[in-house]
Amino acid sequence: MPALDFARLVTGLREQTEVFAAAVAGGDPEAVVPTCPEWRLRTLVAHLGQACRWGAGLVRTGLPAPLPDPSGVDPGAPGGWGEWLRAGAEELAEAVRKVGEDAEVWSFLGPAPAAFWLRRMCCEAAVHGYDAALATGAAYGIADDLAADVVTEGMELMSHPRAETFKPELALMRGAGERLAFRPRGMDGWVISRLPEGLRWERGNGPGDVVVPGTVTDIMLVLSRRIPPAAVSGDRALLEHWLAHSAF
CATH class of the missing domain: 3.30.1050.10 (SCP2 sterol-binding domain)
Known part of the structure; x- marks a missing residue:
């Protein structure tokens, strides 16, 4: 089980989604992400937003599903990226809340509690928030307990x-x-x-x-x-x- 409790994982995902959203706001969708050089900024946004939605689906069904290729995901116009990212984070948090954080679901390590995916996406948002900030020159920050x-x-x-x-x-x-x-x-x-x-x-x-x-x-x-x-x-x-x- 995660070291952080459910409430902190939810707030942590929200915090790091906000850091990411602030970093990509106004950024060039075609900017290269230096730490993920095969991706453009739009692809990075698509990856994080879709990954949260994918995780929510895994939690709701308890069954495996292929992770969509971010290059084929449309995150919408840059002006709406923040809203789209926040919606994905909330969808995941709500899915875990609804089934229960201890409910058994699929993971790539075998059966795991639903909170596994909340934690996984909180960590994903934390690292990719740095990627986004580096690509756009924005500020980056993370609380010590999340890091x-x-x-x-x-x-x-x-x-x-x-x-x-x-x-x-x-x-x-x-x-x-x-x-x-x-x-x-x-x-x-x-x-x-x-x-x-x-x-x-x-x-x-x-x-x-x-x-x-x-x-x-x-x-x-x-x-x-x-x-x-x-x-x-x-x-x-x-x-x-x-x-x-x-x-x-």
């Missing part, structure tokens, strides 16, 4: 027993006990252990063969490969290998 949950969700996804079934490349992340430590200022960090049987992680500020410090937002953006790490100590090659093979 921390993006990191935690990523750890949970990559260490899940079924993770290698949908991302076989994660087998390359197995190791002999190497440890990567991510230490955000003012809160507990995360330590990833690369073991022969797979990845393990824990909260805390334990030792690592490589250590990455920064704000919690910095850590979130480094792990999502949006910004380069700074002030790294220890085995930088270990970190680079992680970043090169952990993309979803």
Whole structure:
């Protein structure tokens, strides 16, 4: 289950949808998104808005459905993007509210509570909000608890027993006990252990063969490969290998 409760996930999705909507307001629909260079700004908008609606459908039916190609989704005229994005976020929140946050639904990891999709889209909006802001030069911001949950969700996804079934490349992340430590200022960090049987992680500020410090937002953006790490100590090659093979 998510570390944040249902109410916070709803407000978090709304907050990050607003950050995204503010970033794309007035932007050039054909602007290249530097961190998603295969996409134009319109495609990024289409992806986030449709992903929330897709998630809502999964919650309502409990059954799998293919994720639409964002290049074939029409988010409407740029002047209406904000309203369209907000409507998608609300549709998802309402779907989870209606079936119940603990209701069992489909996920790519197997059966999961409906709140899984609310959390997944909150994290998606958080990272893509940065993409949108970078593309348009807008301000970007995220609350510390949301940024921390993006990191935690990523750890949970990559260490899940079924993770290698949908991302076989994660087998390359197995190791002999190497440890990567991510230490955000003012809160507990995360330590990833690369073991022969797979990845393990824990909260805390334990030792690592490589250590990455920064704000919690910095850590979130480094792990999502949006910004380069700074002030790294220890085995930088270990970190680079992680970043090169952990993309979803």
